[in-house]
Amino acid sequence: MTSARSDTDIPGLLREHLAAFQRGAVAKLPLNYLYFALIANALPNACIVHVTREPIDSCFTSYKQLFADAYLHSYDQVEIARHYIRYRRLMDHWRTVLPGRFLDVAYEDVVDDVEREARRLIDYLGLAWEDTCLEFHRNAASVTTASALQVREPVHRRSVARWRRYTRDYQ
Secondary structure (H helix, E strand, O other), rough: OOOOOOOOOHHHHHHHHHHHOOOOOOOOOHHHHHHHHHHHHHHHOOOEEEEEHHHHHHHHHHHHHOOOOOHHHHHOHHHHHHHHHHHHHHHOOOOOOOOOEEEEEHHHHHHHOEEEEEHHHHHHOOOOOOOHHHHHHHOOOOOOOOOOOHHHHOOOOOOOOOHHOOOOOOO
Protein backbone atom coordinates (compact mmCIF):
# COMPACT_ATOMS: atom_id res chain seq x y z
CA MET A 1 0.00 0.00 0.00
CA THR A 2 1.36 3.42 -0.89
CA SER A 3 0.73 6.50 1.14
CA ALA A 4 -0.99 9.48 -0.41
CA ARG A 5 1.38 12.33 -1.20
CA SER A 6 0.14 15.83 -0.70
CA ASP A 7 1.48 18.60 -2.92
CA THR A 8 -0.14 21.19 -0.69
CA ASP A 9 2.41 23.73 0.50
CA ILE A 10 1.18 24.18 4.08
CA PRO A 11 3.99 26.56 5.11
CA GLY A 12 3.33 28.59 1.95
CA LEU A 13 -0.41 28.73 2.65
CA LEU A 14 0.29 29.85 6.18
CA ARG A 15 2.70 32.55 4.98
CA GLU A 16 0.08 33.82 2.51
CA HIS A 17 -2.60 33.83 5.20
CA LEU A 18 -0.37 35.72 7.63
CA ALA A 19 0.67 38.22 4.96
CA ALA A 20 -2.99 38.81 4.08
CA PHE A 21 -3.82 39.21 7.77
CA GLN A 22 -1.09 41.82 8.16
CA ARG A 23 -2.63 43.72 5.25
CA GLY A 24 -5.99 43.53 7.03
CA ALA A 25 -7.42 41.27 4.32
CA VAL A 26 -8.47 38.21 6.33
CA ALA A 27 -9.71 39.41 9.66
CA LYS A 28 -13.36 39.01 8.65
CA LEU A 29 -13.97 36.63 5.80
CA PRO A 30 -16.90 34.18 5.70
CA LEU A 31 -14.71 31.18 4.88
CA ASN A 32 -11.98 31.72 7.49
CA TYR A 33 -13.45 28.88 9.54
CA LEU A 34 -12.13 26.45 6.91
CA TYR A 35 -8.57 27.36 7.93
CA PHE A 36 -9.14 26.89 11.65
CA ALA A 37 -7.22 23.61 12.04
CA LEU A 38 -4.31 24.92 9.97
CA ILE A 39 -4.05 28.11 11.99
CA ALA A 40 -4.57 26.40 15.36
CA ASN A 41 -1.86 23.84 14.66
CA ALA A 42 0.61 26.15 12.96
CA LEU A 43 0.20 28.91 15.54
CA PRO A 44 -0.43 27.12 18.83
CA ASN A 45 -0.28 30.36 20.83
CA ALA A 46 -2.55 32.36 18.52
CA CYS A 47 -5.71 33.81 20.01
CA ILE A 48 -8.57 32.91 17.68
CA VAL A 49 -11.88 34.76 17.89
CA HIS A 50 -14.99 33.18 16.39
CA VAL A 51 -17.84 35.64 15.94
CA THR A 52 -21.24 33.98 15.79
CA ARG A 53 -24.62 35.28 14.80
CA GLU A 54 -28.19 34.05 14.86
CA PRO A 55 -28.52 31.61 11.91
CA ILE A 56 -31.15 33.48 9.91
CA ASP A 57 -29.36 36.81 10.37
CA SER A 58 -26.09 35.22 9.31
CA CYS A 59 -27.59 33.66 6.19
CA PHE A 60 -29.57 36.76 5.28
CA THR A 61 -26.48 38.97 5.57
CA SER A 62 -24.59 36.75 3.14
CA TYR A 63 -27.59 36.42 0.83
CA LYS A 64 -28.09 40.18 0.43
CA GLN A 65 -24.39 40.93 -0.11
CA LEU A 66 -22.96 40.78 -3.63
CA PHE A 67 -19.76 38.72 -3.40
CA ALA A 68 -19.26 38.24 -7.16
CA ASP A 69 -17.78 34.76 -7.64
CA ALA A 70 -16.30 34.44 -4.14
CA TYR A 71 -19.16 32.68 -2.32
CA LEU A 72 -21.42 31.05 -4.86
CA HIS A 73 -23.47 29.36 -2.13
CA SER A 74 -24.68 32.81 -1.02
CA TYR A 75 -26.95 33.24 -4.05
CA ASP A 76 -29.27 30.32 -3.33
CA GLN A 77 -31.32 30.21 -0.14
CA VAL A 78 -31.31 26.43 0.14
CA GLU A 79 -27.58 26.19 -0.50
CA ILE A 80 -26.77 28.97 1.92
CA ALA A 81 -28.74 27.12 4.62
CA ARG A 82 -26.85 23.91 3.84
CA HIS A 83 -23.56 25.80 3.95
CA TYR A 84 -24.46 27.34 7.31
CA ILE A 85 -25.28 23.91 8.77
CA ARG A 86 -21.93 22.55 7.53
CA TYR A 87 -20.14 25.54 9.04
CA ARG A 88 -21.84 25.10 12.45
CA ARG A 89 -21.11 21.37 12.49
CA LEU A 90 -17.45 21.99 11.70
CA MET A 91 -17.11 24.65 14.40
CA ASP A 92 -18.86 22.34 16.90
CA HIS A 93 -16.32 19.68 15.94
CA TRP A 94 -13.38 22.02 16.57
CA ARG A 95 -14.93 23.12 19.86
CA THR A 96 -14.99 19.44 20.93
CA VAL A 97 -11.61 18.39 19.52
CA LEU A 98 -9.71 21.55 20.49
CA PRO A 99 -11.53 22.83 23.59
CA GLY A 100 -10.62 26.33 24.72
CA ARG A 101 -8.72 27.02 21.50
CA PHE A 102 -10.95 29.90 20.43
CA LEU A 103 -13.31 32.43 21.92
CA ASP A 104 -16.91 32.53 20.75
CA VAL A 105 -18.30 36.05 20.59
CA ALA A 106 -22.01 36.38 19.79
CA TYR A 107 -22.88 39.40 17.65
CA GLU A 108 -26.14 39.85 19.56
CA ASP A 109 -24.24 39.94 22.89
CA VAL A 110 -21.95 42.65 21.49
CA VAL A 111 -24.82 44.92 20.45
CA ASP A 112 -26.55 44.30 23.79
CA ASP A 113 -23.50 45.23 25.89
CA VAL A 114 -20.50 46.50 23.94
CA GLU A 115 -18.32 47.22 26.93
CA ARG A 116 -18.84 43.83 28.59
CA GLU A 117 -18.01 41.95 25.37
CA ALA A 118 -15.09 44.25 24.52
CA ARG A 119 -13.60 43.69 27.97
CA ARG A 120 -14.08 39.92 27.61
CA LEU A 121 -12.32 40.01 24.24
CA ILE A 122 -9.45 42.21 25.45
CA ASP A 123 -9.00 39.90 28.46
CA TYR A 124 -8.94 36.82 26.20
CA LEU A 125 -6.29 38.46 24.02
CA GLY A 126 -4.19 39.23 27.10
CA LEU A 127 -4.17 42.94 26.37
CA ALA A 128 -4.59 45.91 28.67
CA TRP A 129 -7.95 47.64 28.59
CA GLU A 130 -8.07 51.11 27.03
CA ASP A 131 -11.19 53.23 27.02
CA THR A 132 -10.60 53.92 23.32
CA CYS A 133 -11.70 50.32 22.69
CA LEU A 134 -15.23 51.69 22.92
CA GLU A 135 -14.45 54.39 20.34
CA PHE A 136 -13.44 52.09 17.46
CA HIS A 137 -15.73 54.02 15.11
CA ARG A 138 -13.40 57.03 15.38
CA ASN A 139 -10.42 55.09 14.03
CA ALA A 140 -9.36 56.50 10.66
CA ALA A 141 -7.50 53.37 9.48
CA SER A 142 -8.61 51.92 6.15
CA VAL A 143 -11.14 49.07 6.17
CA THR A 144 -11.58 46.60 3.31
CA THR A 145 -14.65 44.57 4.27
CA ALA A 146 -18.21 44.66 3.02
CA SER A 147 -19.11 46.36 6.32
CA ALA A 148 -16.64 49.23 5.87
CA LEU A 149 -19.35 51.84 6.46
CA GLN A 150 -20.61 50.14 9.62
CA VAL A 151 -17.25 50.33 11.38
CA ARG A 152 -17.41 54.11 11.09
CA GLU A 153 -20.45 54.34 13.35
CA PRO A 154 -21.17 53.29 16.95
CA VAL A 155 -22.62 49.84 17.62
CA HIS A 156 -26.34 49.64 16.87
CA ARG A 157 -29.10 47.02 16.74
CA ARG A 158 -30.36 47.74 13.20
CA SER A 159 -28.91 44.51 11.81
CA VAL A 160 -30.38 42.24 14.47
CA ALA A 161 -33.33 40.34 12.97
CA ARG A 162 -33.14 42.54 9.86
CA TRP A 163 -34.55 39.66 7.81
CA ARG A 164 -37.94 40.14 9.52
CA ARG A 165 -38.59 43.18 7.31
CA TYR A 166 -38.99 40.80 4.41
CA THR A 167 -41.59 38.49 5.96
CA ARG A 168 -45.33 38.77 5.52
CA ASP A 169 -45.74 39.15 9.29
CA TYR A 170 -43.48 42.23 9.55
CA GLN A 171 -45.25 45.26 10.98
